[in-house]
Structure formats: structure tokens, C-alpha cells
Amino acid sequence: MLRSESEAELAFRREVRGWFERELPAELRDLTFRPLPDMVMPWYRKLSRQGWIAPHWPRAFGGMDASPVEQVILMEEAARIGAPEIPTQGLNQIGPILQRFGSDAQKEFHLPRILNGDAIWCQGYSEPGAGSDLASLRTAGSVEGDDVVVTGHKIWTTWGHHADWMYALVRTNKDVPKREGISFILIDMKSSGVLRRPIRTLADEFEFCEVFLDKVRVPRANIVGELNRGWTVATALLSQERLILGSPGNALRAYERLRRLARALGTRLSDSDKLMIAKARIELETLIASFLDAAEGFRDGRPVDSSYLKILSTETTQFILDAAQTVSGAYAGVKFPMDVDGTTIDFSELFLQSRRLSIYGGSNEIQRDLIARNVLAMPRGRA
Amino acid sequence: MSEIAGDQMLISDNVRRLFDASRALPRARAAAACWPDTDRTVLREFIEMGWLSLLLPEDDGGMGASAIDFVALIESLGDLLLPEPVGPMLATVSLLAACQSPAADRLLKAALGDERIVLAATEADRSLQGDTNHIVFDAHWADVVVFATGETEQFSLRAVAKIDVDGLDALVRNIDGGSLCSVRLDGSMGEELASGARARDIFMRCRNMQRLAAAASLLGLVRKSLQDAIDYVKLRRQFGVAVGSFQALQHRAATLHVACQSARALLYEAARTVGTANEAVACAAAKVKAADTAMAVVKESVQFHGAIGFSDEADVALFFRRAVALTAAYGTAEACHRTCFAG
Ligand SMILES: Cc1cc2nc3c(=O)[nH]c(=O)nc-3n(C[C@H](O)[C@H](O)[C@H](O)COP(=O)(O)OP(=O)(O)OC[C@H]3O[C@@H](n4cnc5c(N)ncnc54)[C@H](O)[C@@H]3O)c2cc1C
Numbered sequence: 001m002l003r004s005e006s007e008a009e010l011a012f013r014r015e016v017r018g019w020f021e022r023e024l025p026a027e028l029r030d031l032t033f034r035p036l037p038d039m040v041m042p043w044y045r046k047l048s049r050q051g052w053i054a055p056h057w058p059r060a061f062g063g064m065d066a067s068p069v070e071q072v073i074l075m076e077e078a079a080r081i082g083a084p085e086i087p088t089q090g091l092n093q094i095g096p097i098l099q100r101f102g103s104d105a106q107k108e109f110h111l112p113r114i115l116n117g118d119a120i121w122c123q124g125y126s127e128p129g130a131g132s133d134l135a136s137l138r139t140a141g142s143v144e145g146d147d148v149v150v151t152g153h154k155i156w157t158t159w160g161h162h163a164d165w166m167y168a169l170v171r172t173n174k175d176v177p178k179r180e181g182i183s184f185i186l187i188d189m190k191s192s193g194v195l196r197r198p199i200r201t202l203a204d205e206f207e208f209c210e211v212f213l214d215k216v217r218v219p220r221a222n223i224v225g226e227l228n229r230g231w232t233v234a235t236a237l238l239s240q241e242r243l244i245l246g247s248p249g250n251a252l253r254a255y256e257r258l259r260r261l262a263r264a265l266g267t268r269l270s271d272s273d274k275l276m277i278a279k280a281r282i283e284l285e286t287l288i289a290s291f292l293d294a295a296e297g298f299r300d301g302r303p304v305d306s307s308y309l310k311i312l313s314t315e316t317t318q319f320i321l322d323a324a325q326t327v328s329g330a331y332a333g334v335k336f337p338m339d340v341d342g343t344t345i346d347f348s349e350l351f352l353q354s355r356r357l358s359i360y361g362g363s364n365e366i367q368r369d370l371i372a373r374n375v376l377a378m379p380r381g382r383a
Numbered sequence: 384m385s386e387i388a389g390d391q392m393l394i395s396d397n398v399r400r401l402f403d404a405s406r407a408l409p410r411a412r413a414a415a416a417c418w419p420d421t422d423r424t425v426l427r428e429f430i431e432m433g434w435l436s437l438l439l440p441e442d443d444g445g446m447g448a449s450a451i452d453f454v455a456l457i458e459s460l461g462d463l464l465l466p467e468p469v470g471p472m473l474a475t476v477s478l479l480a481a482c483q484s485p486a487a488d489r490l491l492k493a494a495l496g497d498e499r500i501v502l503a504a505t506e507a508d509r510s511l512q513g514d515t516n517h518i519v520f521d522a523h524w525a526d527v528v529v530f531a532t533g534e535t536e537q538f539s540l541r542a543v544a545k546i547d548v549d550g551l552d553a554l555v556r557n558i559d560g561g562s563l564c565s566v567r568l569d570g571s572m573g574e575e576l577a578s579g580a581r582a583r584d585i586f587m588r589c590r591n592m593q594r595l596a597a598a599a600s601l602l603g604l605v606r607k608s609l610q611d612a613i614d615y616v617k618l619r620r621q622f623g624v625a626v627g628s629f630q631a632l633q634h635r636a637a638t639l640h641v642a643c644q645s646a647r648a649l650l651y652e653a654a655r656t657v658g659t660a661n662e663a664v665a666c667a668a669a670k671v672k673a674a675d676t677a678m679a680v681v682k683e684s685v686q687f688h689g690a691i692g693f694s695d696e697a698d699v700a701l702f703f704r705r706a707v708a709l710t711a712a713y714g715t716a717e718a719c720h721r722t723c724f725a726g
Contacts, residue, residue: 133621333708
């Protein structure tokens with residue numbers, strides 16, 4: 001972050017750094033892969049006990065109500081120490097939505113479990129036939145007494161095979177325009193009729209899965225908002241999601257990888273490598289500045305153009321990891337982390353992972369479409 | 384665009400049949416899964432049928448193929464994602480033939496007779512492991528490695544058996560199922576094949592041919608990968624239409640088409656320069672262009688496919704990983720840029 005920090009912010013940074021150094025176990029630092037729940041949840045719980053798990057949540061719900069600068073400080077310090085990636089569907093997606101649309105009972109039950117790490121969440125939106133065109137989803141829910149009975153097929157569900165709960169979109173009325181017959185519902189993944197199959201990714205691990213729902217009985221009380229009014233809830237969440245996807249956390253982690261590679265290369269760094277790294281730095285600072293600008297605007301009541309941030313942050317991360325590929329030279333395709341003069345370097349994993357960023361959370365093509373139409377007020381053209 | 388000529392087509396058809404084109408991708412998958420794959424069955428057949436002499440002069444019993452024929456063949460094999468390092472082997476065999484020394488001739492006979500697989504470590508590229516000074520790509524296939532040491536008068540082209548090199552069994556695994564290996568090679572190792580300025584020319588030719596081969600493989604594979612992506616967006620429907628009907632995707636497909644066509648033109652132009660003063664610059668330029676084009680195409684192929692493109696189940700994942708590995712191998716962007724600047 002280029003901005004100079006106030007005394008209080010500097011003190012906060014020192015506190016965070018000191019605490020991370022004391023509390024983050026060595027075996028969780030600088031991991032070159034995304035750790036599974038067993039490995040990462042103890043750290044999640046520790047952050048939670050410290051009160052730092054939900055910087056962007058309001059205090060009333062157990063968050064930190066952190067300022068944008070404080071949020072960036074936390075992200076920078078996490079990147080600096082090489083803190084592992086933690087599951088975020090609860091914190092960044094369903095948590096904020098429940099705060100806004102949830103019933104008292106839903107808030108009371110779910111929010112504490114998200115904060116303390118007892119519940120891992122997944123997002124059940126996409127289906128084989130409904131990707132960018134989410135509203136065409138077909139997973140069906142029929143109201144039977146106090147239950148909604150859900151049958152359908154969700155796919156690309158990040159961490160669905162580790163999740164305790166899924167927030168899902170289901171069609172509860174087929175006889176109305178597409179967006180008016182969808183409900184937003186919370187499904188306990190231990191319910192009978194839930195079958196999950198992990199899917200291997202480009203990066204050769206199991207990031208996501210498909211979820212088959214066969215007559216799963218979900219209490220009606222698990223509907224968020226009203227029956228058939230789920231689209232409003234879902235789209236509010238999407239723009240929230242993009243604001244979070246617009247945070248510089250991923251790009252900071254990527255840049256830290258690049259710096260680590262540069263340190264390991266030492267005197268072997270060429271001038272053109274240095275140029276690449278400088279360019280990556282410029283992109284990173286541009287992103288941080290944009291995030292601060294947007295988040296501070298949001299705080300002051302300005303509307304957020306979340307599509308712009310989603311595009312910027314995902315493509316900045318990809319740019320930084322592309323730069324790392326170039327600097328890696330002949331080693332750019334090496335599969336497993338390798339020791340380079342005493343430093344463990346991952347050459348390809350994060351780079352491969354970065355290709356997902358422009359696809360999920362509403363693809364970057366869809367975001368550009370939204371900007372053209374909603375921000376720039378350009379006419380809807382031919383397909 | 385120059386289409387490949389009749390006899391080039393014949394060669395390519397025969398070799399594709401030999402490598403069983405219809406089962407190539409499952410094979411590439413299997414090779415990456417049970418790593419390192421060194422099943423020599425098909426390679427042995429390739430050698431027995433005499434294909435290794437493709438680039439040798441007809442007077443020496445070779446097939447007298449030109450650099451253009453070579454590029455056409457390797458390009459046509461690109462989409463098969465062969466585990467076998469066919470291009471680098473062919474380049475190394477012609478290096479051996481060019482040496483015209485007893486040591487090189489013995490090795491050549493052994494290579495053509497399928498006893499030893501000879502590969503050249505042509506890129507003394509920035510190694511990141513200890514005090515090693517050479518990187519051998521596809522090292523898991525090699526029985527013998529050809530390398531060069533020394534400058535000008537002291538230039539020595541040498542061959543050393545794999546078992547005589549410390550660390551040549553310490554393979555580093557690549558994401559596509561290939562490998563690289565960093566080793567320390569010096570003038571005391573193995574036997575000399577040729578020396579001095581002539582040896583340097585022979586070695587540089589081999590390096591250039593390997594760069595050409597990498598470029599040709601890359602452009603062969605991305606042609607298929609781009610076609611797959613275009614076929615996919617024609618079929619995949621969202622919002623009631625094929626996503627391929629969106630101009631946002633059409634323009635990018637068109638941009639990639641321009642990149643592929645022009646990179647291919649440069650590749651064949653480079654093949655034509657082999658034996659001329661511009662050979663080194665042309666081959667380096669062709670490699671960089673092919674790699675940049677390939678990475679652009681495979682990234683967009685993933686993007687065009689959406690989430691399924693990020694899954695391992697789609698072939699685009701195989702193309703993506705091979706493109707990354709080939710971009711890194713046989714001439715990094717930095718090494719090729721240096722050649723272009725110097726030339
Ligand atoms: C790693 C990963 C994790 C994911 N996790 C989840 C998850 O947890 N939960 C969940 O529900 N989903 C998840 N998804 C799915 C994600 O939301 C979808 O991939 C995304 O919405 C795109 O849908 P699709 O994959 O079906 O692509 P398609 O919609 O079929 O799109 C194919 C291509 O066409 C383009 N395209 C589509 N429409 C247009 C248009 N109008 N103009 C221009 N181009 C267009 C797309 O951008 C894309 O390039 C995940 C995806 C990935 C890759």
C-alpha cells in the first residue's frame with residue numbers, strides 16, 4: 001500500500017504482524033497449495049478468537065468493522081507471513097446476506113457458526129445448463145407441508161465436498177417468468193439425498209465438486225427472504241461477492257510469491273526479470289488504490305461499481321502470476337514445489353489456479369457486459 | 384498460408400498412424416499419471432522404421448528431409464501431445480551426423496539402431512539448482528546427453544552416458560508429464576564429438592532446430608486447442624443462444640486466429656532460413672512468437688469453456704499444461720530475446 005499510515009494504523013500493523021509471527025504455526029506458512037479443512041480450520045478458529053476473522057462485518061454481528069486501510073493492512077500482513085487461504089463462502093458471501101435478509105432465527109443460528117469456524121459453507125448456484133445464464137436454473141423445490149423438497153444437480157461447487165451447509169438457488173415456481181420463481185434456501189449437507197462427487201481441476205486438485213440433490217427435505221424455515229423472491233437475495237449477494245472478489249488479497253498473495261521467487265533467484269535475476277517485477281508492483285498498487293477508493297466510497301454511501309473491481313483484481317492477480325511464469329524461465333512448468341537455495345518455490349500451482357479467477361463470480365465477460373450497459377449506458381447490441 | 388506439400392502430408396499421416404493418433408490424448412493423460420513414462424514400445428517402432436534418419440542426407444542413407452519438412456512433421460504431431468521427444472531426438476541425430484568423427488559415428492549408429500536414445504542439452508540456461516550449469520529437458524528418455532563446453536578454440540562438443548552424470552536421475556516433474564533435470568557438465572566428462580568453431584556451428588544448428596521443433600509443437604497443439612474452443616462455443620448455449628454468437632468472444636477468437644496464422648508464417652519463414660545467416664534470430668523469434676501465441680490461445684480456450692475448462696476432464700487442460708511446459712523448454716523467452724538482440 002502506498003498510502004502513509006496514521007499512528008493508529010501503524011500500531012495496528014505492528015500488532016497484527018507481531019501476533020501473526022507468534023501465532024501462525026511454521027507448518028502453515030508459505031504453503032504452496034490450498035490446505036484442506038483439517039489443516040486450516042485451527043488457524044481459522046484462532047483468527048476468530050482474536051476477533052480478526054471478519055474484518056468487514058459490522059461489530060453488531062461479531063465483526064471488526066475495520067476501515068478499508070485496516071483491511072488492506074490485514075491482507076498485506078497475511079500475505080507477508082504466508083498465511084494460508086481460508087474458506088470464505090461463509091464470511092464473504094452468505095454471512096453478509098443473512099445479516100441483510102436472514103430471519104432472526106437464521107442469523108442467530110448461522111452467524112456465530114460462520115465466525116467460529118464450526119460451519120463451512122458452499123454456494124449452490126451453477127448447474128450444468130445454468131452458468132452465466134444463472135436464471136435458467138432447473139433444480140426444483142416443491143413445498144410439502146413445512147418442508148421444501150429439493151431435487152436437482154449443482155456443479156462447480158467450490159469446497160462442496162467439505163461443506164457443512166450450502167446456500168442454493170432452487171426453482172419453486174415454474175409457471176412465472178424465470179426470475180420470479182426462484183427461492184434462496186439453506187441446505188444442511190448432511191441431509192439424506194445429498195450426493196457429492198469431487199471434480200479434479202486444471203491444477204490437479206479437487207477445488208470443486210458436483211452435488212446431486214435427490215428429494216432432499218429442507219425445512220421451510222431455511223428459505224432466506226420469501227418464497228419465490230430468491231433472485232433479489234441472490235443478486236444482492238453477487239454484487240457483494242464481487243466487491244470481495246475485488247479485494248487485493250489474492251493479488252497480494254501472488255505478488256508475495258513473485259517476490260519470494262525473486263529473493264531465491266538473487267543475483268541470477270536479470271534486468272528483464274526486474275522490469276517484470278516492477279510492472280507487477282505497479283499493477284498491484286493500482287489495485288490497492290482502486291480498492292481503497294471503492295471501499296471508502298461505499299463507506300461514505302457512494303454506489304460501488306463492483307464489476308470494475310472484480311475485473312481489475314482478478315486480472316491483476318493473473319498478470320502477476322504471468323510475470324512469475326516469465327521469471328521462472330525454464331522452470332515455469334515444474335509441477336511440485338522445489339527447493340531453490342533453501343527456499344521452497346512453487347512454480348506452477350498458483351499460476352494454474354489463477355485461471356479460475358476470470359471465470360467464477362460472474363465471468364469477466366459478463367462483468368464487461370454489465371459495465372457497458374449499466375455504467376456506460378451503452379445500447380444493447382446484437383448478441 | 385502455405386499448406387503442407389503432398390509428401391509432407393504422407394510423412395505426417397504415416398507417423399500419426401504409428402503413434403496411434405486416435406488414442407493419443409488418453410495416452411498423454413496416462414503418461415502424466417504414471418510418471419515418469421518411459422515406455423519405449425512406440426518409440427522403438429519409430430526408430431526401427433528409420434524415421435530418425437529423416438534429416439540425414441540421402442547420400443548417407445537418410446531421408447534428406449528439409450527443415451521445412453521437419454517443421455511440418457512436428458507441427459502435425461503437436462496435437463497428439465506425445466510424451467516422446469521426437470523433435471529434439473531428430474535434431475540431435477542430425478548433430479551427430481554432422482560431426483563426422485568416429486565417436487559421433489559410433490553414437491549415431493547406436494541411436495539409429497535403437498540401442499541408445501541421445502538427446503542434447505542445448506540450453507545452458509539459468510539453472511536454479513545448486514551449481515548445476517545445464518538443463519536437460521525430457522531427461523527421463525535419454526541414455527546419452529550431448530552438451531557443449533568452452534568458448535571459441537576451446538569449444539568442445541561432447542557426449543556423456545546418463546549413468547556417468549551425477550543427478551541425471553534426479554528428475555524434476557513437469558505439469559504435462561515431461562521432465563527437466565539440472566546437472567553439472569564439464570569438459571572432463573564423456574567423450575568429445577567435435578571441437579572448435581565447426582563444433583560450435585553444429586551445436587548452434589541443433590539448438591536452433593530444437594527451438595523450431597518446440598515452436599512447431601506449440602503451434603500444432605494450439606491449432607487444435609483453438610478449434611476445440613470455437614467448436615465448444617458454437618455448441619454451448621446460454622441466454623437462449625450459442626455463447627459463440629457473442630461478439631465479445633468472436634472478436635477474441637478472431638484475434639487468436641490472427642496470432643496463430645502469423646506465428647505459423649514466421650515458423651515456416653524460420654525453417655526456410657536454416658543454413659543462412661539469419662537462422663539463429665529466426666528460430667529464436669519463431670519460438671518466442673509460438674510460445675506467446677500458444678499461451679494466449681490456451682488461456683482463452685479455458686476461458687471460452689467456462690468452468691468445464693478449469694476442470695481436468697476437458698482436453699483443454701492437457702493442452703494448457705503442455706503449452707506451459709513447452710514454453711519453458713528449449714529456449715526461454717529471455718534466452719531467445721538475447722539471441723534476437725545479438726543477431
Ligand atoms: C474454480 C471455480 C469455482 C466455482 N465455484 C462455484 C461455486 O462455488 N458455486 C457455484 O454456483 N458456481 C461456481 N463456479 C461456476 C461459475 O459461477 C461459472 O463457471 C460461471 O458462472 C460461468 O458459467 P459456465 O462455466 O457455465 O460458463 P458459460 O456460461 O457456459 O460461459 C462460457 C463462456 O462464454 C462466455 N459468455 C457467456 N455469456 C456471455 C455473454 N453474454 N457475453 C460474452 N460472453 C459470454 C463466458 O464468459 C465464458 O467465457 C465456479 C467456477 C470455477 C471455475
